[in-house]
Amino acid sequence: MKKVIAFDIGGTNTRIALINERFEMEKEEIVPTKLGDTNVFLSSLDELIAHFDLKDVVAFGVGIPGVCNRETGHIIDLPNVHIKDIPLGKHFQEKYGLKTFVRNDAEVACLAEAVLGAGKDFDRVFFITISTGLGGALVIDKENQDYVTEIGHTAYIYKNHISEYEKLAGGTAGIPNLCELNGLGRISAKEFFDLAQKGDSNAQRAFADWVNILSDFVHMIQNSYEPDIICVTGGVMKQKNLFFDKLIELNPDSYIVECELKENAGIYGAGVYALKMMKII
Numbered sequence: 001m002k003k004v005i006a007f008d009i010g011g012t013n014t015r016i017a018l019i020n021e022r023f024e025m026e027k028e029e030i031v032p033t034k035l036g037d038t039n040v041f042l043s044s045l046d047e048l049i050a051h052f053d054l055k056d057v058v059a060f061g062v063g064i065p066g067v068c069n070r071e072t073g074h075i076i077d078l079p080n081v082h083i084k085d086i087p088l089g090k091h092f093q094e095k096y097g098l099k100t101f102v103r104n105d106a107e108v109a110c111l112a113e114a115v116l117g118a119g120k121d122f123d124r125v126f127f128i129t130i131s132t133g134l135g136g137a138l139v140i141d142k143e144n145q146d147y148v149t150e151i152g153h154t155a156y157i158y159k160n161h162i163s164e165y166e167k168l169a170g171g172t173a174g175i176p177n178l179c180e181l182n183g184l185g186r187i188s189a190k191e192f193f194d195l196a197q198k199g200d201s202n203a204q205r206a207f208a209d210w211v212n213i214l215s216d217f218v219h220m221i222q223n224s225y226e227p228d229i230i231c232v233t234g235g236v237m238k239q240k241n242l243f244f245d246k247l248i249e250l251n252p253d254s255y256i257v258e259c260e261l262k263e264n265a266g267i268y269g270a271g272v273y274a275l276k277m278m279k280i281i
Helices: 038-049 088-096 105-116 175-181 189-197 201-225 235-250 262-277
Strands: 003-009 013-020 025-032 057-064 067-069 074-078 083-086 099-104 124-130 134-140 155-158 161-164 229-233 256-258
Touching: 003 262, 013 038, 013 262, 025 038, 025 262, 038 083, 038 088, 057 088, 057 105, 057 262, 067 099, 074 088, 088 099, 099 105, 099 262, 105 124, 105 134, 105 229, 105 262, 124 201, 124 235, 124 262, 134 201, 155 201, 175 189, 175 201, 189 201, 189 235, 201 229, 201 235, 229 235, 229 262, 235 256
Parallel strands: 003 057, 057 099, 124 229, 229 256
Antiparallel strands: 003 013, 013 025, 067 074, 074 083, 124 134, 155 161
């Protein structure tokens, strides 16, 4: 049976899995992502691969939180990993003799959700991830669309301050900025949610703004791409009881659901993408 090694590289953690052509995950590992140094980053991936049997593996599939050249597997920029210009495709080809298919993590996760998850019965599937950053992607008829990359970096004006959706609404990359602009200091997303739940008035006002910013993000997506379904995932969904129903209420023209694959969307997506590129599925 043909298999691929799938990577889900995040700003916080990196997951690697062995996935077969029946979409079964045979083995998985997760480690903290190495930040700030290209050689250390590549070495950490090699250390992970060493734990896997490459028999029957035909390719690597990699989802990244950034921009890449999909033809060569060269990573141009990983903003939340703080490194640029990473010759990942070349490195893997030279070391393992296997093709490497690299794509934005939100795009591959959307592909997985469209093929295997909540979007499998819909033609136009949009995927939103709210974790370290804020990302989104579109799949039409089970094929990735190329024109939505890095939508979280779309400009957004808040309190007369020109920013981006991600820098205000993303979990690690956004909420601390939002808190600082509201006099709460640069506190973490967890601290922010805890304060809001405890009734802190500044935190509650900032929380209401955060939900409205997410709602504006969804509204922009619905108007621009007309998805049949919008699937939401990411670390912030651990707090979904605080905001998800409100987000749905604020967007009556959108069909918004939690991702069926949840935290596995990225890793399955990298595998599905590699299997599709190798024409195995």
